[in-house]
Amino acid sequence: MENQIEQKCRDAGLKLTGQRRTIAKILSEATDHPSANELFERCTAIDPKISLSTLYRTLRVLEETQIIRSHDFGEGYARFEVATKDPHDHLIDLVSGDVHEFNHPDLERLKQFIAKEFGYDVVRHRVELYAIPIKSSQSKRRRIRS
Amino acid sequence: MENQIEQKCRDAGLKLTGQRRTIAKILSEATDHPSANELFERCTAIDPKISLSTLYRTLRVLEETQIIRSHDFGEGYARFEVATKDPHDHLIDLVSGDVHEFNHPDLERLKQFIAKEFGYDVVRHRVELYAIPIKSSQSKRRRIRS
């Protein structure tokens, strides 16, 4: 059985080349937000003769067809993720580099409200929280009594 | 009388060269969010022999000393502004390119709340609204009866 991305490529009228299958597989198996370089490493582990040009070209095509999304976390390069879920925002762990996803309805409302004040409609937005783990105590989610 | 930036350079122990004075002047007079290239054009109009290296180096130093701030609005290059006011967020007009600044207390509260849910403290954030002017009617601010 083929993955979501392959099906979507078909729907979008894209040729299913071996390279694309490899890239699609890597992307759909990723649980993180890999950069082009990280993707390239994972790809060459499967198909050592895939080229970086092809990877970049494919990433672009997949983004144009809304199959994936790219993000810029200010590192000087992009990170990618499959666009399965609804759009969401990101919290970047400054210590580990981990990326957490969230979607808060208040935030959606608030951004529209703010834009309206200026006489605008929001087309898209970018919300990123750069944060460090709370050290003093446990997080709210897993609190233990001290 | 010298501008804010020159004073701050002094305080930071930076030499006040002619080039720095020029760059400081341009920056303090800017009401927009100029890119390095735009700044370079404005600088060379005053001092044609200033070099791009110097501009970039100075921008970096000024940012390191918190005298200016740089932003990445996803255009592939940075934009700069004097760090006089409190930190704020930006609404980017997708039609004209204009940048509006805002600061909403609810947003500040909300971001801390969201981070806490994950067990984090927010160190810094990035909130950008990319928007288009409301076409159908006037903006809330300047409504006229139709």
Place this chain on the structure above:
DNA sequence: ATTTTAATGAGAATAATTCGCATTTGTGCT
């Protein structure tokens, strides 16, 4: 005025991404 030390200019270097083009490969049709 002299010394010290940081800043400048010019161009080379970097790094992520894109492009040009000759070659290859899916895909649809017969």
Place this chain on the structure above:
DNA sequence: AGCACAAATGCGAATTATTCTCATTAAAAT
């Protein structure tokens, strides 16, 4: 199965914002 053609690939060169190197110059301190 075999063909034709558009689309995709791979290689290396090009692009672009920014940084670096290093010899020269200028500000600041003595």
